[in-house]
Amino acid sequence: LNSNEGKTTWDINKLLYMDNIDPIDAISRWKKEEEELEYSSSIEDGDADDKEIHDTEDQDSDEDENFFVKKVISNNFIQRDSPHNGNVTPASKLHDKWLVNHSAMGRLKSRFFVSPKQRLKE
Amino acid sequence: MSSRSKIITFQGHKNFRNRLVFATLSGKTIKIEKIRSDDLNPGLKDYEISLLRLIENVTNGSVIEISYTGTTVVYRPGLIIGGDFVHQCPDGVACGYFIEPMLCLAPFSKNKFSILFKGLTASKEHVGVDFIKWGLLPVMEKFGVREVELHTLKRGSPPLGGGEVHLIVNSLIPQPVTIHVLDYQKISAIRGIAYCTRVSPSVANRLVDSARSVLKATGCEVNITTDVCRGEIAGKSPGFGLTLFTESKKIPFRYVVEDIGTGGETPEDVGERVALSLLEQIDTSGCLGRNQLELAFLYMVIGKEDIGRLLINKAQFDEQLVVFLRDIKTVFGTQFYFKQSDEFQNSMYATVKGTGFINASKKIA
Numbered sequence: 001l002n003s004n005e006g007k008t009t010w011d012i013n014k015l016l017y018m019d020n021i022d023p024i025d026a027i028s029r030w031k032k033e034e035e036e037l038e039y040s041s042s043i044e045d046g047d048a049d050d051k052e053i054h055d056t057e058d059q060d061s062d063e064d065e066n067f068f069v070k071k072v073i074s075n076n077f078i079q080r081d082s083p084h085n086g087n088v089t090p091a092s093k094l095h096d097k098w099l100v101n102h103s104a105m106g107r108l109k110s111r112f113f114v115s116p117k118q119r120l121k122e
Numbered sequence: 123m124s125s126r127s128k129i130i131t132f133q134g135h136k137n138f139r140n141r142l143v144f145a146t147l148s149g150k151t152i153k154i155e156k157i158r159s160d161d162l163n164p165g166l167k168d169y170e171i172s173l174l175r176l177i178e179n180v181t182n183g184s185v186i187e188i189s190y191t192g193t194t195v196v197y198r199p200g201l202i203i204g205g206d207f208v209h210q211c212p213d214g215v216a217c218g219y220f221i222e223p224m225l226c227l228a229p230f231s232k233n234k235f236s237i238l239f240k241g242l243t244a245s246k247e248h249v250g251v252d253f254i255k256w257g258l259l260p261v262m263e264k265f266g267v268r269e270v271e272l273h274t275l276k277r278g279s280p281p282l283g284g285g286e287v288h289l290i291v292n293s294l295i296p297q298p299v300t301i302h303v304l305d306y307q308k309i310s311a312i313r314g315i316a317y318c319t320r321v322s323p324s325v326a327n328r329l330v331d332s333a334r335s336v337l338k339a340t341g342c343e344v345n346i347t348t349d350v351c352r353g354e355i356a357g358k359s360p361g362f363g364l365t366l367f368t369e370s371k372k373i374p375f376r377y378v379v380e381d382i383g384t385g386g387e388t389p390e391d392v393g394e395r396v397a398l399s400l401l402e403q404i405d406t407s408g409c410l411g412r413n414q415l416e417l418a419f420l421y422m423v424i425g426k427e428d429i430g431r432l433l434i435n436k437a438q439f440d441e442q443l444v445v446f447l448r449d450i451k452t453v454f455g456t457q458f459y460f461k462q463s464d465e466f467q468n469s470m471y472a473t474v475k476g477t478g479f480i481n482a483s484k485k486i487a
Contacts, residue, residue, distance in 0.1 A: 023444035094398035
């Protein structure tokens with residue numbers, strides 16, 4: 001733990017190796033502070049959806065729909081258990097990110113891909 | 123010091139393969155307890171026992187003790203000797219589950235490895251043969267393990283399999299070289315393999331077309347080959363799948379993604395999903411993809427006593443990686459240091475000092 005200007009921040013190098021902290025908890029604590037990460041925000045969104053479902057359950061909402069949403073969330077968790085399942089993100093989310101929102105693709109192209117002009121020069 | 127005090131104890135079934143590999147490379151005895159002890163079917167699964175048998179085959183003098191309920195295993199490693207074997211993989215588990223640990227052990231063996239794996243060549247849960255060929259072997263090459271071949275003799279799709287894969291490791295090295303990869307790779311081309319077994323050959327072309335339509339937006343050269351398996355080389359079950367990987371000129375690493383079709387899915391669904399996953403992986407990876415990171419980290423740890431550095435992405439940290447790093451510290455006594463990159467956003471440098479591992483069968487001048 002680092003105490004910096006009154007604010008406590010987690011040092012990943014210590015957090016990773018603290019045996020008394022569960023690995024999932026260690027990652028979530030660290031990632032909560034790394035707000036820019038999309039992964040942590042997606043988990044938080046998932047939690048928020050779950051809470052909303054519980055709130056609406058008391059108001060005689062459609063139980064089948066709740067069951068379906070819960071099932072999807074638990075499946076996602078099971079899939080994440082295996083690091084080799086590289087295709088865990090639902091295709092619909094990826095579709096929106098890469099084919100609808102063109103800013104992500106533009107950023108990726110400029111950062112990673114060799115442009116046709118550069119290819120010709122090479 | 124008594125021999126009992128030297129036993130390293132782990133709990134649970136997670137990271138089972140890596141723990142066996144760490145123990146074999148370090149020569150330390152490990153005890154894994156509480157394996158699925160709260161499960162309705164407690165103890166080791168058949169594929170884990172199959173892996174223990176394989177490790178027993180490629181080593182000399184290993185002792186494996188399994189408790190009556192199968193919830194506790196004591197593993198006393200012997201010397202890695204390699205050899206020529208045929209390994210029948212159990213139903214439902216891809217050959218990749220068994221090949222990955224062999225890639226960690228084979229370069230440090232006394233004799234060359236030549237193992238014929240029979241079973242599934244791809245699955246949803248574990249890496250497929252194309253992923254290993256295009257994703258993991260280049261990582262080994264960077265660490266000085268050059269003569270490794272993986273031949274797909276027959277493709278076997280789930281559920282019945284029937285595939286055959288031949289792993290040959292001719293490169294026997296004393297220790298891995300130290301690497302410093304501190305930059306992202308510029309991708310010059312995207313390549314891939316679309317395969318199908320016991321279905322219409324047009325399925326492979328449909329996979330290629332759908333992946334191409336997504337990757338067209340990158341403006342990059344896309345070259346996907348098709349592998350239509352017929353007759354005996356097509357295994358026992360119908361199936362199809364796609365593997366995509368990137369090519370870069372400066373750094374020999376590749377980003378690789380793969381997936382297979384399941385019941386009710388069209389080739390277009392799979393092709394689009396794999397192409398989108400490749401874009402996502404490029405965006406959220408460091409110089410290596412998440413699935414290649416563990417092999418690279420292990421080779422860095424057992425490298426010579428020098429500092430190795432690797433650029434990774436913050437999004438690559440997950441619970442499995444934390445368990446992996448903790449186990450490395452427990453067995454090898456060394457730990458990684460992660461430093462924020464000033465140059466790249468969301469990136470960190472993973473730094474570790476090698477433990478100076480030496481292949482027991484090799485002399486160092």
